[in-house]
Amino acid sequence: MKVALGCDHAGFGLKELVSACLREAGHEVLDQGTFSESSCDYPDFAERVARLVSAGEAERGIAICGTGIGMAMTANKLPGVRAAACNDIYTARYSRLHNDANVLALGARVVGPGVAEEIVRTWMETPFEGGRHARRLERLAEIEGQHGGRRP
Ligand code: RB5
Numbered sequence: 001m002k003v004a005l006g007c008d009h010a011g012f013g014l015k016e017l018v019s020a021c022l023r024e025a026g027h028e029v030l031d032q033g034t035f036s037e038s039s040c041d042y043p044d045f046a047e048r049v050a051r052l053v054s055a056g057e058a059e060r061g062i063a064i065c066g067t068g069i070g071m072a073m074t075a076n077k078l079p080g081v082r083a084a085a086c087n088d089i090y091t092a093r094y095s096r097l098h099n100d101a102n103v104l105a106l107g108a109r110v111v112g113p114g115v116a117e118e119i120v121r122t123w124m125e126t127p128f129e130g131g132r133h134a135r136r137l138e139r140l141a142e143i144e145g146q147h148g149g150r151r152p
Pocket residue numbers: 008010011042065066067068069070071
């Protein structure tokens with residue numbers, strides 16, 4: 001799979017590890033930076049990852065910051081992006097089964113490297129369950145269409 005990968009300064013170390021794991025598993029990694037631990041702003045890198053997913057140039061995205069929260073908040077602003085901040089294996093699994101999440105946001109200050117690796121593996125390998133969940137995602141897309149870019 002083509003996977004867009006990005007991080008801020010807090011997520012840099014974990015991004016390198018995740019990148020190696022993804023490549024080892026045979027995925028193509030589109031690394032969107034950042035490329036050092038110098039302080040930067042997470043929305044810039046979440047946007048780069050989400051843009052590729054939204055445009056269909058990457059099938060999945062993984063964005064890493066301190067908590068995963070800022071990355072998920074930003075990525076979810078782009079059309080068609082379903083970003084989930086998952087710092088445990090259960091939510092990673094269900095974000096795929098029930099929500100068909102196409103962006104995983106990870107918190108490098110929350111999870112250690114071993115758990116992060118397992119979260120990524122689980123998230124990459126778990127399929128979407130479809131069925132009643134597909135109906136809910138259709139509704140989600142409808143809501144996005146109704147409110148996209150506008151305040152109610
Ligand atoms: C950076 O200090 C931190 O705020 C950022 O990595 C992230 O956790 C934001 O959601």
